[in-house]
Amino acid sequence: MAQIRSGFSTPYVELDRQAWAQLRDTTPLPLTEAELEGLRGTTDPTSLDDVRDIYLPLSRLLNLYVRATRQRHGAVRDFLGEDDRPTPFIIGVAGSVAVGKSTTARLLRSLLAQWPDHPNVELVSTDNFLYPNAVLEERGTMNRKGFPESYDRRALVRFVSEMKAGAARMEIPVYSHLAYDVVPGERQTVHRPDILILEGINVLQPPLPGRLAVADFFDFSIYVDAKVEHIRSWYLDRFLELRRTAFSDPRSYFHAMATTIGEEEAIGFASDVWRTINEVNLVENILPTRGRATLVLYKGGDHAVRRVRLRKT
Ligand SMILES: Nc1ncnc2c1ncn2[C@@H]1O[C@H](COP(=O)(O)OP(=O)(O)O)[C@@H](O)[C@H]1O
Ligand SMILES: CC(C)(COP(=O)(O)O)[C@@H](O)C(=O)NCCC(=O)O
Numbered sequence: 001m002a003q004i005r006s007g008f009s010t011p012y013v014e015l016d017r018q019a020w021a022q023l024r025d026t027t028p029l030p031l032t033e034a035e036l037e038g039l040r041g042t043t044d045p046t047s048l049d050d051v052r053d054i055y056l057p058l059s060r061l062l063n064l065y066v067r068a069t070r071q072r073h074g075a076v077r078d079f080l081g082e083d084d085r086p087t088p089f090i091i092g093v094a095g096s097v098a099v100g101k102s103t104t105a106r107l108l109r110s111l112l113a114q115w116p117d118h119p120n121v122e123l124v125s126t127d128n129f130l131y132p133n134a135v136l137e138e139r140g141t142m143n144r145k146g147f148p149e150s151y152d153r154r155a156l157v158r159f160v161s162e163m164k165a166g167a168a169r170m171e172i173p174v175y176s177h178l179a180y181d182v183v184p185g186e187r188q189t190v191h192r193p194d195i196l197i198l199e200g201i202n203v204l205q206p207p208l209p210g211r212l213a214v215a216d217f218f219d220f221s222i223y224v225d226a227k228v229e230h231i232r233s234w235y236l237d238r239f240l241e242l243r244r245t246a247f248s249d250p251r252s253y254f255h256a257m258a259t260t261i262g263e264e265e266a267i268g269f270a271s272d273v274w275r276t277i278n279e280v281n282l283v284e285n286i287l288p289t290r291g292r293a294t295l296v297l298y299k300g301g302d303h304a305v306r307r308v309r310l311r312k313t
Contacts, residue, residue, distance in 0.1 A: 126200025
């Protein structure tokens with residue numbers, strides 16, 4: 001089977017894994033198993049087969065997009081009589097908590113940096129723009145972390161628009177999953193890359209009336225999708241794995257989960273966090289943005305991508 005057909009005209013094409021994999025053409029596989037191991041998130045089983053079948057065609061498509069976008073920018077500069085000024089190609093990576101966005105984003109970073117025409121690829125997560133816990137607590141919204149209003153959207157849009165305008169370097173805050181909070185006083189410097197990947201659950205949110213949203217500056221966007229019940233089980237598996245690893249660090253916000261709290265109670269806690277925060281956010285805010293993505297990766301219960309939907313025009 002190749003293209004999955006529907007009965008009416010559509011600007012989208014949906015391909016099964018096999019048909020998509022063929023679009024890799026001659027793109028080489030520049031990753032070893034050991035390098036892939038360093039890019040995979042906790043409990044994410046993405047394999048070299050997945051890299052070959054899914055991410056190499058995507059890397060090839062993105063390379064074509066970058067070249068075409070540069071040509072278009074050149075045309076506008078010629079029209080304005082302006083000098084050449086580099087501006088990053090911006091890719092958004094959206095999807096639920098625990099769906100595997102960060103693995104997708106890190107893999108793309110590594111593969112895209114192999115192309116000689118765009119070797120500098122920066123990756124930024126929107127969690128750096130979450131309000132600190134103290135602010136969320138003061139507003140009574142600690143249980144809304146990850147919802148659109150929990151981010152400093154003005155600062156996020158300013159960052160992306162200045163990068164798009166060609167800013168040579170920008171400083172942004174730093175979020176720590178270990179501390180479960182923004183790190184006071186710490187800053188990350190982002191130098192102007194050839195490609196900027198912005199990864200976060202809400203990057204495809206439409207703008208508030210009269211405002212801009214980060215997605216207004218994207219040249220390409222990817223939504224990582226899977227059934228809610230699969231993502232829930234990935235979230236719980238990861239929580240239990242983190243309980244065995246990261247949470248045993250005394251600096252971890254969830255340290256008690258690895259010490260005084262038993263496994264059954266920890267599972268109950270994680271299930272509640274999923275049901276009352278992450279699933280609500282997925283259904284109310286994240287899933288409704290899927291239709292806005294240039295490309296959707298549909299994962300099966302084993303994390304492997306089964307189908308790809310691409311917006312053609
Ligand atoms: N409480 C936590 N402690 C340590 N690391 C975490 C915690 N929660 C999430 N992470 C890590 O943060 C990264 C981003 O997670 P998340 O936002 O859920 O997105 P995704 O699973 O789609 O990449 C993942 O690599 C995950 O392993
Ligand atoms: C930090 C997150 C909101 C993800 O943010 P993102 O990187 O997508 O901007 C998420 O990992 C999170 O902590 N959610 C809150 C509920 C929970 O503890 O899972």
